[in-house]
Amino acid sequence: MEVLNEYIAIRTPIDGAPQESDFELNTEKFLLSVEPGSNDVVVKTLCVSIDPYQINRMKSYSSSQKASILAVGIVPGVAIDSYGVGRVVASGHPNFDEDDLVAGRISWGEYSIVKGAVMLNKLDPMGFHVWF
Helix, strand or coil: CEEEEEEEEECCCCCCCCCHHHEEEEEEEEECCCCCCCCCEEEEEEEECCCCHHHHHHCCCCHHHHCCHHHCCCCCCCCCEEEEEEEEEEECCCCCCCCCEEEEEEECECEEEEHHHCCEEECCCCCCCCCC
16 A cells, blocks of 8 residues: 655754754655565654754764764755654564564654664563553
8 A cells, every 4th residue: 555654854954953944844655565575664653752863963064973874964855764663564574563563763754664674673562551
């Protein structure tokens, strides 16, 4: 099934404190399925973390962008990625099933595809009722 996925991106690199006008809401066609035989996982975003380090990633240049592959600069127009929580919509990975709650690197969008399920972990609700 194909849907229109809404996601947040920066318009241009940001220097200084981010303002609402620095961001844009974009849409893209998105498949809610994975290729047969892949280890990819499609995740519906429930919440994302908005961390201070992301400001450095939004800048045109920051020394932290060279420190780690996780701190590379955010590309204008592309969905911002961060740590978040979501629910599996489709999975080709043997460790993840539909409706599993997961945490990992996902986008500031309604849906994300996590290639190879890299940096994705199943969440254990520990018997608590999950309301989302």
